[in-house]
Amino acid sequence: MAPPGWLRWVAWALGLAAVVGPLLAPNDYWIGVMARICLYATLALGLNVVVGFAGLLDLGYVAFFGIGSYVYAFLASGHFGLHLPFFVVVPIVVVATAVSGLLIGAPTLRLRGDYLAIVTLGFGEITYLLLINLDRPVNITGGPSGIIGIDPPALAGFTLSRNTEYYYLFLAALALALIASVRLRHSRVGWAWQAIREDELAAKTMGINTTVAKLQAFAMGASFAGVGGSFLASWQRSVFPENFLFTESINILAMVILGGTGNLLGVVVGATLLVTLPEVFRDFQRYRLLVFGLMLMVLMVVRPQGLLVTDGRREEQEDQAV
Amino acid sequence: MLRLTDVVTHYGPIRVLKAVTLEVRAGEIVCLLGGNASGKSTTMKTILGVVRPTAGRVEFEDRRIDRLPTEAIVRRGVSLVPESRRIFARMTVWENLAMGAFTRQKAPAGELAEDFERVYTLFPRLSERQHQLGGTLSGGEQQMLAVGRALMARPRLLLMDEPSMGLAPALVDQVFDIIQTINRQGTTILVVEQNAAVALSIANRGYVLQNGRIVVHDTARALLAADHIRRAYLGED
Numbered sequence: 001m002a003p004p005g006w007l008r009w010v011a012w013a014l015g016l017a018a019v020v021g022p023l024l025a026p027n028d029y030w031i032g033v034m035a036r037i038c039l040y041a042t043l044a045l046g047l048n049v050v051v052g053f054a055g056l057l058d059l060g061y062v063a064f065f066g067i068g069s070y071v072y073a074f075l076a077s078g079h080f081g082l083h084l085p086f087f088v089v090v091p092i093v094v095v096a097t098a099v100s101g102l103l104i105g106a107p108t109l110r111l112r113g114d115y116l117a118i119v120t121l122g123f124g125e126i127t128y129l130l131l132i133n134l135d136r137p138v139n140i141t142g143g144p145s146g147i148i149g150i151d152p153p154a155l156a157g158f159t160l161s162r163n164t165e166y167y168y169l170f171l172a173a174l175a176l177a178l179i180a181s182v183r184l185r186h187s188r189v190g191w192a193w194q195a196i197r198e199d200e201l202a203a204k205t206m207g208i209n210t211t212v213a214k215l216q217a218f219a220m221g222a223s224f225a226g227v228g229g230s231f232l233a234s235w236q237r238s239v240f241p242e243n244f245l246f247t248e249s250i251n252i253l254a255m256v257i258l259g260g261t262g263n264l265l266g267v268v269v270g271a272t273l274l275v276t277l278p279e280v281f282r283d284f285q286r287y288r289l290l291v292f293g294l295m296l297m298v299l300m301v302v303r304p305q306g307l308l309v310t311d312g313r314r315e316e317q318e319d320q321a322v
Numbered sequence: 323m324l325r326l327t328d329v330v331t332h333y334g335p336i337r338v339l340k341a342v343t344l345e346v347r348a349g350e351i352v353c354l355l356g357g358n359a360s361g362k363s364t365t366m367k368t369i370l371g372v373v374r375p376t377a378g379r380v381e382f383e384d385r386r387i388d389r390l391p392t393e394a395i396v397r398r399g400v401s402l403v404p405e406s407r408r409i410f411a412r413m414t415v416w417e418n419l420a421m422g423a424f425t426r427q428k429a430p431a432g433e434l435a436e437d438f439e440r441v442y443t444l445f446p447r448l449s450e451r452q453h454q455l456g457g458t459l460s461g462g463e464q465q466m467l468a469v470g471r472a473l474m475a476r477p478r479l480l481l482m483d484e485p486s487m488g489l490a491p492a493l494v495d496q497v498f499d500i501i502q503t504i505n506r507q508g509t510t511i512l513v514v515e516q517n518a519a520v521a522l523s524i525a526n527r528g529y530v531l532q533n534g535r536i537v538v539h540d541t542a543r544a545l546l547a548a549d550h551i552r553r554a555y556l557g558e559d
Contacts, residue, residue: 188427195410195421202408204372207396207425207475 007308011265018171022164031163033279038170039231041271044255045177045264046224051253052262053190054217055197057117059249060104060124064222066131066244068097068229070141073239076151079142086153086234094226101222105215112200124249131241146240153234166235173227174268181264189216258299260306269307323348323510324369324400324479329378329388331361331368338364339375340534346479351501351511353521353542356531362514363405365531366483369512370402371395382479397425401477405484405514407468411457415448418456418467422474434474441470444500462493469500473509480504482513486520498524522546 018038025031047061075082075089084092104123108116135143142148153160153169160166184190192213195203204210233239255274259266277295281288299307324346331339339361346352356362367373369380371392380388387395401422410418419441423434442449445466451459456467465485472480482501486494494517502524505511515521522528522542530538530545538545 188424191417191421192424194413195424198410198412199408201372202404202410203421204392205370205396205402205404205408206421206471207393209391209393 007265010308014265014268022167028163031167033275035163035167035170035235037272037275038167038174039228039235040252040255040275041268042170042174042177042231043225043228043252044259044267044271045174045181046221046228047252048181048221048256048262048264048267049184049193049224050217050221051256052267053185053197054193054214056214056217057113058120058218058221059117059246059253060120060122060127061221061225061252062244062246062249063104063124063127064097064100064225065229065232065248065252066127066239066241067100067222068093068226069233069239069243070131070147070229071096071226072230072233073147073150076234077147078149079147083151086151086155086230090227090230093230094223097226097229098219098223101218101220102215104222105218109211109214121246121249124244124246128241128244128246131244141241144241146238148238150233150237150239152237160234166231170231173231177224177227178264178268184220185264189213193217254296258296258306260308263306263308266306266308323383324512325379325381326365326369327379327381329365329368329375329380331364331373331375333364333373338534339368342368342378342531342534342536344529344536344539346510346512348478348510349505349508350526351505351513351524353518353525353528354512354514354531355516355518355521355528355545357516360531361534362531363483364534366402366405366481366512366514369395369481370400393425396475399476399478400481401472401475401479402481403468403472403483403485406487407461407464409456409459409464409467409471411455413456414453415456415459415467416452418471419448419452419474422471423476425475437474437476441473444473444503445470461488462490462496465489465493465497466500469497469504473504477509479510479512482511484514484516486515486517494520519546 021034022031025034043061043065047058050056050058050061071093072089074080075084075092076086077083104120108119111119131141132144134141160169192203192208195206195208196210196213200210232243251274255270256267257270258273259268259270278288278292281291284291326342326344329339329342330337342361342365344352344354354362354365364373368375368388371387371390375388378388379386382395382398382400387398410421413421419438423429423437426434447463448466448470451463456464459467469482469485485497485501489497498520501511501513513521513525522545525542528540528542528545529536540548
């Protein structure tokens, strides 16, 4: 089903705004916010593969983000004395996170819905605890104080330093993540994921190898987080366990749900809102998160299907409501 | 074509199928009857490899299939219309049918187009609604879609699990007419039914399953005629 016309216009307008954005931003701080939007939208697109396409509720997605960040830090900092170039490290990180996706996927294959959610939640917590505690007896992760002095991305002799430069790097990655998502959705495995989401037993009787397809979803989703993790580490120039708390998993999941699960543009809009709104509400100072939480509740009550959903899916949801 | 020999299937510690032996010959319509929890659906799932038998053998066209994964069994030409239809609600009718051909990604596009045509000829209603979401169809239309989807795999053996469940009587007759048409077009059919009288009226032979065992098998005509069987196993007065 083709997206409605207005949605195309929204997409083009967003794309244009994204490219000229830094020129219009009032200061460097807001360019930083925009870079964060791109980073989180990429993560949300990765989680969308697992939750939106394959229908597997993953509450520990931040673990892959954390693993990605730390693997980047291991390979490009003084921590182990390795200073591999950016374009060598990122592919390694992507492979490492994809493998970690397989490792968490394999034991959870028989689980669905709430049971899967609990196990992935545990995986997220375990990862956090490992990051915080693996500084003894051998110092691997740097413990609570993390790893500092991480190399910035260097592209052909040019080293990134300004937020604007990071922004365009992250924007390019987001564009790639969007293209990858579109292609995945219409690929053979993409159809297998959607069939599993709709009805796993029926998918199986169609001759879909549901085991392989689910593992592919976990690995693919995790690899997006690998890219995001590399970016975070190289941008912050440091990583700490506190970057990868459970609330981050929920935050990313909220981006996916808010925009309309499975809808790619919606996921980007969700990420934009969830990164921007807490900044906008800084005027409310300590009531900031309260206002933010209230807004999310209102949004979900008014539009339970998400901000952007194509018409057919909306009709169907209304049918179910009746 | 299909032969089950002393098949035993467990769900955890529970032995659901205790000794199922049955045969379906090429070109037949065979009907598997039985009450609730007699093991009918489990038999279907065992044939398709969705659940694994713990003993016995399942052969399709003289080759053992009971150790094969489901996708390999579907590729060999067995496909299932599952109980309660299980169509993909948030996919269009066309997409549902395309999913039915999932194992045939190497088939030439022309061949798939023929198969769509065949399904749309059998079920003109699906053709009218091909861009509608599966979940918005009526119960009868969903049953047509489930049958059409299974046919998209080009099965030589079609398994149907309770195709009449939840349908109005007029629709039940229509579904069984279609089953006969599909059979005449060259597909062998094994159908599980609670609606014994209607099912036997189109079948060549029937098996009665009770408590995980085949207790009776005979020609459909003989089963229909035998009063004691109707009373004892088919739940009729």
